[in-house]
Amino acid sequence: MNDRIRTDIAHNARVWNYWLGGKDNYPVDRAVGDTVTGFYPSIGEVARADRAFLGRAVTHLAAEAGVRQFLDIGTGLPTADNTHEVAQRIAPDARIVYVDNDPIVLTHARALLTGAPEGVTEYVDADAHDPERIVAAAAGALDLSRPVAVMMLGILNFVLDTDEARSIVRTLMAAVPSGSHLVVTHPTLEPELGGEGNKAAMAFWNENATPPITARSRQEFASFFEGLDLLEPGIVSCSRWRPSSGEAHVVAQFGAVGRKP
Template identity: 60%
Template structure:
């Protein structure tokens, strides 16, 4: 009797972690920005959210454009060639590595997420120029030490790194905990590194 294929077993484990019967924030956000990695249940909740807060689609699209501007600034004006992107989300157009490597083909990017849906589509994030490298870590923001240790396989942590945390910290319920997690990751990065954060704020607009 032959041994089970490890890759097949890993793929089956990922599929088992994906629940297509419940809406998921990464998937309906993907729907907002025109992606295809979402299900009917995500589109239904997405349409409902748009009725309550019609400006949220603009927020999603603006956030994507902000990512592009931030990466271009870091590459062109700050000389950054390494990126640690935590809370990657589902791949769409102009992901961090695509923007960075168009400008500097030797850029290295490590994506981090613990969403099985993102993991299932990670191959789309692993394309790279021959000069650069991209990697994907199935890891959790709540474990900064593990992230930094695994990132060392791709990034040179003696050289500046841009830490990207976009639309992710809102999932951390406690504000001080969120600050602490970011501080822990930044403490593991060398002088000259940069921090890019983008997230929603609580305002009266659209509140119910």
Template identity: 70%
Template sequence: MSESSGPEGAETPVAHIAHNARVWNYWLGGKDYYEVDQRVADRITRTYPSIREVARADRAFLGRAVRYLAGEANIRQFLDIGTGLPTVENTHQVAQSVAPSSRIVYVDNDPTVLTHARALLTTSPEGATDYIDADAHQPGAILDAATDTLDLAEPVAVMLLGILNFIADTQEAIRIVETLMEAVPAGSYLVLTHPTLELGGSANEEAMRFWNENATPPITARTRAEVARFFEGLELLEPGIVSCAHWRPGHTADDEKTVAQFGAVARKP
């Protein structure tokens, strides 16, 4: 895809800096990216070849987590913050395939995602899907807007997949999670993925450094102990905080390659 055309249907100016939503879309096999995104993505892939596996494992984790929540946990409301560009098995598709009455609110503030929001707004006749143009740094505004679609008196699955790593200050990231989880009732869930250097080695560190020098927004990796702080006061589901490829994979976890992305789900008691 050329920079002159940009992502299909987009009306945004030509991009000169790689952006996470578009690069992630490229790694997932999508088509909504610019040449600059592909160049940066390919350079990172040469440095850290398993990055595509990270992207795909993260997406597969989303599917497993949402299927569990909409099925066994009987959750019917999902607040997906940091949605990214539409690709395979989006949250509403997975949730409504299990429970057609599921209600989903997507949140992102990337103009490319906004252009494609219409692709996220399909829904089953029994359910609802909405999109909020908002910044993860402003959880209060997100919650206010979400009430147009979600009933915050009923349990909600708050989904933060690969988004808190763009909040550089850990205390601010914790505050965001606390604000979101305080607003939802007991029986709600927190679903989270987060990149780490503990599982990826020096190549991952070099790849992140290159990203921060050549793309936006910058990434902050965190340790397992730091990620655990997001779940304080919540009940972690088994198997806890693990490589997202190993979270309830449906077969022996040893069959899945470890990727440098933590994944976990927890319930608010």
């Protein structure tokens, strides 16, 4: 086994996989996941809503916005309807670059994420804290003179300093042209989204799992989209971003898509 893989401490990608009903996790991940659920019973619903948001956002970008290139940062463990599967069902020639720096994620990604032969599905071992490296590595598979959808679902919450998180977003979006998009989800403590229960859950997580996590306010979340045109309906609970049917239940996870003018 890769000596970078720790099985003695819970890790976000594996706990998230557990909440989504996957099998790529260890007893320590399940134990921490169950305790977090005890603090915050809707966390599994948040995980599922985040995943469903990814599907709707990628579908819109590929089918309606004509985007053919996706840079998915913080891939996590493969589950159903990954970015390349959603995009390449619509556009088989879509090109997807996944970025993660967790060895277990990369091991599973290389084994499971095979894309359509007409398109490209690549993997980059890089840290979200190093956007210059991400851009340089992605340029091998993506044409950065053409629009790119930069996907950052549930990843900026692991960049604890908000100024640094904004800088990462700015660096990435500066590297892609007009017509590119930014897609972000992020946990919040805001009571309007039912986020109060997140506080105790996050405190427990930061003492018992890795990597540490932070929540952000609506204003902080909005700052990631400075200079971009927000697509309707703007900044909402990710479950309420263009739901496929009816009024979706609110979860404490912001979601938004912005377009670079």
